[in-house]
Amino acid sequence: MPAIRHHVPDDLLMGYAAGVLPQAFDLVVAAHVSLNDDARVRLAGYEELGGAVLSDLGEAELAPDSLEQTLAKISRMQPTERSAPTGGVFPAPLRKMIGGDASAVKWKSIARGTKQAVLCADGDATARLLYIPAGQAMPEHSHRGTEMTLVLQGGYSSEDGHFQRGDLEVAGQQTHHTPIADDDGEDCICLVATDGRLRFDGLLPRIAQVFLRI
Amino acid sequence: MEKTEAHWVASMTSIAQHKDQKAFAEVFRHFAPRVKAFLIKSGADYALAEECMQDVMATLWHKAHLYDPSRASVATWIFTIARNRKIDLLRRYARPEPEDLPWGPEDAPDQVDAIALQQESTKLVDAVRKLPQKQRDLIERAYFGDLTHNEIAAETGLPLGTIKSRIRLALERLRHAMN
Structure with missing residues (x-):
């Protein structure tokens, strides 16, 4: 039975702290951390490790006028204000990438009310938003790489358990699943990052795969 | 002698509250060579590393009032700024960052x-x-x-x-x- 992962695994969190993940995965981790305090403190730990590494580094030689140039740069920059938290469906990193909240998404219809919007694609890693009407199933699929799914609105159930807002499901190579959106009136919106091309099972979904480019 | 973490936290407070250039110069002398070394080891050439390091230290000045010593050490906070700037420059996209925690007067560190x-x-x-x-x-x-x-x-x-x-x-x- 596949392990249920409602939280971000350590290797992805450490990768995010180190800044070595593809952009699509950075986005999902940042959005998950925004909604989950447990992930936030674990991330803080891995960032402390980064700070410890920095503290212990040797010193590179600076340009002779390095400090003067930096002070000149400071005088040219605008002061940074603390960003005010704003309510909404989407956490800040996602709103920043879209340029607005859920209403600003440029959805493309897939089938039966299911919609998607590709946000970024960087090599094989893609981040997209999925919109699944309440009670409806996503096409059954398995995948070659890693897939991270973060629930932003509503919820869904799959063979791996039940997931709701803030929960993260990380599915590896062998996972076969058929997520079904909760049937409680609220449509489900998920942020999904994948790093390999998904394989859908069944003919119609395979056509959808070509259409979706996933 | 190596400065303590408490010393650097005090320097950050002084930069944030008093725009203390002397404190900044001291933070710069200690951390700038390490930030530059970090960037070089991450694959930046000397010119880019110098430019990027100056951006990081200038950001430190302007964001000093956002530094919260109960959530990260000074080195860690500088590390996160350097890492984000590195991604901006080397990979050419703005790194997605988590939403800030809600902040009010009662949340002072x-x-x-x-x-x-x-x-x-x-x-x-x-x-x-x-x-x-x-x-x-x-x-x-x-x-x-x-x-x-x-x-x-x-x-x-x-x-x-x-x-x-x-x-x-x-x-x-x-x-x-x-x-």
Whole structure:
């Protein structure tokens, strides 16, 4: 039975702290951390490790006028204000990438009310938003790489358990699943990052795969 | 003599509250060469590393009032700015960052929490320093971005466990600071 992962695994969190993940995965981790305090403190730990590494580094030689140039740069920059938290469906990193909240998404219809919007694609890693009407199933699929799914609105159930807002499901190579959106009136919106091309099972979904480019 | 974490936290407060250029110059002398070394080891050439380092230190000046000593050590906060700037420049996209925690007057950093974090952070630096050279190199390379984390886990074994337990201690403090 596949392990249920409602939280971000350590290797992805450490990768995010180190800044070595593809952009699509950075986005999902940042959005998950925004909604989950447990992930936030674990991330803080891995960032402390980064700070410890920095503290212990040797010193590179600076340009002779390095400090003067930096002070000149400071005088040219605008002061940074603390960003005010704003309510909404989407956490800040996602709103920043879209340029607005859920209403600003440029959805493309897939089938039966299911919609998607590709946000970024960087090599094989893609981040997209999925919109699944309440009670409806996503096409059954398995995948070659890693897939991270973060629930932003509503919820869904799959063979791996039940997931709701803030929960993260990380599915590896062998996972076969058929997520079904909760049937409680609220449509489900998920942020999904994948790093390999998904394989859908069944003919119609395979056509959808070509259409979706996933 | 090596300055304590409390010293750097005080410097940051002075920069934030009094636009203290002397404190900034001291922070610069200590951290700028390390930030530049970090960027060079991450793959930037000398010119780009110098430019990027200056951006990082200028950002430090302008964001000093956002630094919260109960949530990160000064070195860690600088590390996150350097990492983000590195991604902006080397990969040419704005790095997605988590939403800030809600902030109000009642959330002002607690002195006790800040000191607890300084102690944990110092312990973590010591723990990393005491690792055998080979393991230390692996951790460093992970943070410069040329090694996957599965490889790290496979090659470091027990010492990484030691580090993780240190992180867990730091996390308890961090969790406490956030409640």
